[in-house]
Amino acid sequence: MTAVQKTVDVSVAQMSVQELLHLIDEGAEILLTDGRKPLARLVPILQPNVPRIAGLHQGAISTSNDFDEPLPEEFWTAGA
Numbered sequence: 001m002t003a004v005q006k007t008v009d010v011s012v013a014q015m016s017v018q019e020l021l022h023l024i025d026e027g028a029e030i031l032l033t034d035g036r037k038p039l040a041r042l043v044p045i046l047q048p049n050v051p052r053i054a055g056l057h058q059g060a061i062s063t064s065n066d067f068d069e070p071l072p073e074e075f076w077t078a079g080a
Helices: 017-025 073-077
Strands: 004-009 028-034 037-042
Antiparallel strands (some): 028 037
């Protein structure tokens, strides 16, 4: 879905928050401006189409046994 951007100048805005949310729900992005100066952008929160599955990539990430040990002094002084 391609988002349609609608610009609303806050000094002349007559829309209620519910009207803005309705436009966003339909896929529009709202750019709030003060004259030509952009102030904020209201965008829809995209919900994932597929529910997340715990453990899907099990074993894809690993850490070493010493991951929480202090780093050697050379790490901090290298290039100094």
